[in-house]
Amino acid sequence: MAIDTSALDALREQARTRFTALVATHGGAVRNQRTDVDGEYPAPLWEALAQDGLIGAYIPVEYGGLGLGLRGMAVVLEELAAADAGDMVPILSTMVAAPLVRHGTDALKREILPSIARGERRLAFAVTERAAGSNVFAAETQAVRDGDSYVLSGQKHYISAVDLADAILILARTTPRGPDAPPGQDGSDMAGFSLFLVDRESRGLTWERLTLPRLRSVCQYAVDLRDVRVPASRRVGPEGAAVFAVLDALNVERILIPALVLGATTWLLRLAVAHVNERRVFGDVPLGRYQAVQHPLAEVFLRTRGLRHLLDESTASYDDGANAFEVSLPTAAARFIAAEVADAALNAGSDAFGSRGFEADIGLLGFAQMVRLFRSAPVNTPVLLNFVAEHHLGLPRAS
Numbered sequence: 039m040a041i042d043t044s045a046l047d048a049l050r051e052q053a054r055t056r057f058t059a060l061v062a063t064h065g066g067a068v069r070n071q072r073t074d075v076d077g078e079y080p081a082p083l084w085e086a087l088a089q090d091g092l093i094g095a096y097i098p099v100e101y102g103g104l105g106l107g108l109r110g111m112a113v114v115l116e117e118l119a120a121a122d123a124g125d126m127v128p129i130l131s132t133m134v135a136a137p138l139v140r141h142g143t144d145a146l147k148r149e150i151l152p153s154i155a156r157g158e159r160r161l162a163f164a165v166t167e168r169a170a171g172s173n174v175f176a177a178e179t180q181a182v183r184d185g186d187s188y189v190l191s192g193q194k195h196y197i198s199a200v201d202l203a204d205a206i207l208i209l210a211r212t213t214p215r216g217p218d219a220p221p222g223q224d225g226s227d228m229a230g231f232s233l234f235l236v237d238r239e240s241r242g243l244t245w246e247r248l249t250l251p252r253l254r255s256v257c258q259y260a261v262d263l264r265d266v267r268v269p270a271s272r273r274v275g276p277e278g279a280a281v282f283a284v285l286d287a288l289n290v291e292r293i294l295i296p297a298l299v300l301g302a303t304t305w306l307l308r309l310a311v312a313h314v315n316e317r318r319v320f321g322d323v324p325l326g327r328y329q330a331v332q333h334p335l336a337e338v339f340l341r342t343r344g345l346r347h348l349l350d351e352s353t354a355s356y357d358d359g360a361n362a363f364e365v366s367l368p369t370a371a372a373r374f375i376a377a378e379v380a381d382a383a384l385n386a387g388s389d390a391f392g393s394r395g396f397e398a399d400i401g402l403l404g405f406a407q408m409v410r411l412f413r414s415a416p417v418n419t420p421v422l423l424n425f426v427a428e429h430h431l432g433l434p435r436a437s
């Protein structure tokens with residue numbers, strides 16, 4: 039997919055201007071890293087994303103988006119985070135839109151994608167179950183075909199932003215587990231699963247907030263499905279072969295989270311540099327004069343350059359149509375290095391700020407929470423390494 043780099047440059051400029059103005063106008067209400075602000079999802083943030091179509095940067099032009107691929111969406115997320123307004127909600131909608139674009143029917147795309155691009159519809163993603171945990175394809179939620187519908191039953195756990203979403207992409211088993219399952223579809227591999235786009239207001243679907251700390255305005259939920267009837271037209275991709283669509287969604291998350299980390303690190307560096315240029319504690323010399331203070335910040339800056347290259351490789355691979363397994367190597371590298379970059383930035387930033395860094399309005403504590411989260415979810419680092427060892431090094435599958 040050819041994407042005009044001048045269009046991406048223009049998008050970056052537009053996003054930077056808009057998000058900088060957003061934070062200047064609304065301050066703590068839209069800032070990401072504040073841990074002392076708790077409340078409703080900030081309407082001005084969503085308006086900024088929806089106006090000018092920024093939320094639809096990834097969505098193809100024929101479905102109402104800007105058609106700038108994941109390259110475009112990564113630019114939007116990076117600039118959002120660089121303005122300290124980084125947010126998971128646009129990532130969730132894009133990671134659901136992506137399997138729709140690649141595997142959905144034209145009718146489903148026409149129904150769903152334009153409303154995402156206009157900011158009228160938000161989406162959530164539900165694969166995780168409490169018992170299955172990292173072993174996504176040990177999920178027990180079932181979908182049973184009944185005429186023109188499927189009937190879904192089961193429980194999903196840790197699902198983000200259900201309260202903000204209009205529909206949820208849900209992974210369910212369409213081939214029953216157990217000894218009677220056809221060979222290769224007994225739960226020991228990834229076959230036998232399907233994906234469904236389920237309206238949040240469907241009869242039989244309920245959700246309950248979990249006790250995880252609110253990440254600004256995004257919370258996690260347990261979702262209960264009791265005989266939820268979903269039209270067969272809402273199945274995304276072929277029955278029993280959801281693995282590629284799921285990996286497409288997870289690859290998008292592994293691209294956009296590094297974009298968010300890159301932007302947030304840029305924000306933190308800017309803040310830390312301004313602080314050490316200002317702060318004087320021993321005589322009339324700014325802290326930034328000491329090499330012991332300069333070097334960790336310079337190292338983080340260099341690491342962000344490496345992360346940008348990995349991000350460029352990942353987005354190009356995805357946008358150019360590489361399949362889910364091909365994309366998985368650059369995205370795994372981007373996600374792994376993003377976690378390292380964020381760790382280094384947290385340490386360098388904390389050292390630069392000292393005690394001041396623990397004051398909630400600075401935002402370092404929120405950054406720390408984000409850094410830790412991205413090591414555990416959506417994919418935890420050990421499981422990412424298992425995948426690389428098995429599929430890219432030819433080592434035995436981890437048990």
Ligand SMILES: Cc1cc2nc3c(=O)[nH]c(=O)nc-3n(C[C@H](O)[C@H](O)[C@H](O)COP(=O)(O)OP(=O)(O)OC[C@H]3O[C@@H](n4cnc5c(N)ncnc54)[C@H](O)[C@@H]3O)c2cc1C
Nearest residue numbers: 163164165166171172173196197198415416417418420436
């Ligand atoms: C804030 C938040 C938001 C989330 N949002 C969503 C969402 O929107 N949608 C969704 O579907 N899910 C969501 N999740 C779920 C998340 O993706 C899962 O929690 C994650 O995939 C891992 O499952 P688990 O935490 O149950 O870890 P477990 O499976 O219990 O594993 C615990 C730890 O054991 C180690 N481990 C596990 N397996 C292996 C192995 N094979 N080899 C080596 N080490 C291993 C890892 O260190 C892992 O962190 C969210 C979770 C959080 C915390």
